[in-house]
Amino acid sequence: MRKFLLFLSVVIVGLIFIGRLFYLQVYTSTAHNLFEDNALRKVYDYPKRGFVYDRNGELLVANQPTYDVMVIPREVKPLDTLEFCNLLKIDKSKFIETYKKAYRYSPRLPSVFVAQLSKEDYAVLQEKMRKYEGFYIQKRSLRHYQRSIGANVLGDIGEVGHRDIKADPYYTMGDLKGKQGIEASYENILRGVKGLKFIQKDRFNRDIGPYKEGQFDILPEQGKDITITIDAELQEYGELLMQNKRGGVIAIEPSSGEILAMVAAPTYDPNLLVGRERSKNFTKLYNDTIAKPLFNRSLQGEYEPGSPFKLMNALIGLQEGVITPNETVTCYAGYKYGNRFMKCHCYIGRRNNMVSGIQESCNAYFATTYRKILDKNGNASEGIDTWSKHAKSFGLGNFLNNDLYVGQKGRIPDRDYYKHVYPNTFYSTYTISNAIGQGEVATTPIQLANMIAAIANRGYYYTPHIIKSIEGDTIPKRFTIPKHTTIAKQHFDPVIEGMHQVYKNGTAKWLQVKDIDICGKTGTVENFAIIDSVRTQLTDHSIFVAFAPKDNPKIALAVFVENGYWGSRFAGKVASLMIEKHIKGYITRTDLEDWLLRYGLEEEYAKPYSGEPFNINDKAIVQPVDDSEYNRLKELLKKFKTQ
């Protein structure tokens, strides 16, 4: 026994050591990660973020340098905080708070201490930086918007959050990332690849040379420039016309699906979201829950399309063979179904064929057509599925699957949708509002514009997109393959003729533009808001869709102006002017232009929040804007024209 005490001790200690080694090196050891290794300094080299050009090659977005003060908390040595705070222009409580936050995030990974110093502050700080161990300056590049337009198109970049870093380990604290618009949807192309050098440190935190001769280093890769389909001139013009209004304008080139302009009103200067003021400004925009400047109405606004949707019903009717272009429907200043009545602007006894039905936007004509479609086989449920299928082939009722960062599905109801509402019986009259684009139908401006582009193309469309070209790369294939609708080509002619007549003799005859054959359709959509728990009707939305010229169309667009009343009052004017601007390059209808600058709808928008009873539609008078505002807009217009 005495012989074995030491023998056993040695063996047991040996086993314990091996066990401990196993615990340290196998059980708790994660695969060695160069990023986690605090014996290596990671130096990032941020590449140039890609520039953005408009379709005519005009530079829209460039870069400007900025400097972040970074901190690695565990490397911080005691310092003269007072002097440091003065240099950074922060107070001591902010210093402590930021330091604690950085420490909580990680004691050994860098965090942003003060973001985006100006060049002047940087110059002062740079010389003194070596006094403050654990702090260093990281150069980054911020965006610089050449023109104050297209905030909703271009989007912005901002610092990544914890969630971004978790989702994609490429990012580290303080990196900038596209947050909205094309900055977000083309983030991977624009950002390039940041360079990374591993530098061996010693325990005094001194650099002692590149780690393994730099074999793990990553060379920076420049971000690629992109060209977008937006026409900056048209975009700026559209934004000017939409001042003091809310709504959206989408203009598409039908022959390619390229988005020429995408106006969301109200909008803001994209330069507001650059630099140290970003978060303050962002909060301000974000907190404006009434005007919602960050809400991209042209992509996210789901509206009942109203009368423009009649075009859809006409096309379906023709395709299903339930009407012919020449068949007439008599209007009794409305349409009677059961014991209910849908009013119409036509005089009693007017007989409309398809062209005049569209021209006069006859509710009776389309209610009849809609019922014929649904009742074709005597089964309204089957009928509505057919109807829904045709409408969806135009890209309605679902995401367009394009390269825009936000979007909405809209809504095209079908049998399933109504099953819950009408579980037992279902007749075509139940959903008669769909005939005139109200009821359960909802579209976003871009969907409606795309529908018009498909009509302009007589039966097909390209998925609307915003990328025109990428430096050294091609654009995704899905944007260059036409998508065919379920409507045969020959059925488009009477509908287009009807749209042409809208301009010639119909609801938009006051909006004609010399030498351009425009096809259009007005829309006036009832809408409601809940005010003090009472469903209250507001002034109708003004909607207009159009394309031009009639043959070889170059532009198709949809305009929504919230609470603008009838279609040609606001939306139609915007549409006509933008068509003229795009096709001719100059404006002859300066009367329309002047009217749009003169009249705004801010008072209309203020009504529901006033807490007082108010009048709508024909009982309300549209108010001109202040002279000062009008003059400001005039100034902008003048400056814009001389550019």
Next chain:
Amino acid sequence: MVRETNRHFKFDWITIILFLLLVGFGWLNILSASHTGETIDYFDFSQPYGKQLIFILLTFGLIIIILSIEAKFYERFSSIIYIISMVSLVGLFLFGKNVNGATSWYAIGGMTLQPSEFAKAATALAVAKYISDLNTDINRFQDQIKTLAIIIIPALLVLLQNDTGSTIVYAAFFFVLYREGLPKMYLTLGIIVIILSVFSLKLGFLITSIISAIAIVTLHFLSKKRPPILKSIAALIFCIGLAYSVKFFYQDILKPHQQDRISLWLRLEKDPEKLEQMKKTFAYNLNESEKAISSGGITGRGFLEGTRTTGKFVPEQHTDYIFSTVGEEWGFLGSTMVVIVFVLLILRILHLAELQKSQFSRVYGYSVASIIFIHFLINIGMVMGLIPTIGIPLPLFSYGGSGLWAFTILLFIFIKLDSNKINEW
């Protein structure tokens, strides 16, 4: 003449090979831990790895000398060697050079010599000599005291020089004495003292007293041959007294930095901020060395490839913390190999010691095994955070000429004694 030509065959080559493995592999790790640039000049005398290479080469000369000397010499002159060694320790108080707070070095020219390293071998010889004396009976209290004195003198001298680590090494002789017949009571006592100390520090005086009371009462009534009640009461008083004095010892005798080490080891400190503070100060080495070992993974980062080693993150890495280099660069496989080689070496020496015919050789061999074992236990245990920080080198592995030579002498005297066992009748 026949004896002359066959001499080298009698040396235990297994031990020698294990020795060479440790020295060679140790040097590779010293190179890794101490090289500074891309180019390595192996004979750069200003660098630890260069110096160590020269120490190693000189070691071979030393080995030849040790093996050439007659085996009987070591036994006969053990007392003189011991006395010279003790004098050299005392001389430190007059001529010693102070390094890192310990006055343990003689500076001779550009070199330093650490006599406490050699004192272990001298003490081993003296203990072997005394115990193997026919007049000595280890069961006799008087002789126990005398043996203890031989051990205590060098231990006390190095303690006074502020070299706590080397003092603790003399505890190794407990194994030797126990093997040679020290009453079992001492072993029991030692284990009880260790357990009670840990309990008392970790759980507090009161709980420890209660636990020991329950244990003693249970033992008292369960024993078949019931011990006298007075004996049990005495044991209880002893336990309670010990539990109390441990507290006193910890708080009033230990220096603050020693308290901190124990408090960290037993996880007595609960305040996370204070713990963080500890990790940055005295526990920095331990923290870095554990991290370096962990980062090695299964296969290690490769020779000269460890970022923590290259960056000199672990202070004293080429001396006391050399094992963390093995951990980082050679991984679980390499570290386990080192542990196994040490275990084999110690067991081999033990085995040989048991085969000795003379008691002197056996006791000496046992001492060699025990001393290497204690170093191995404390050093690797400390580097991996298993025992409190105690600064002693890893035998044959760590940087340092005195250490290397002292262990070479210690080991090769035994190899010589072993080779001579055929003549011991």
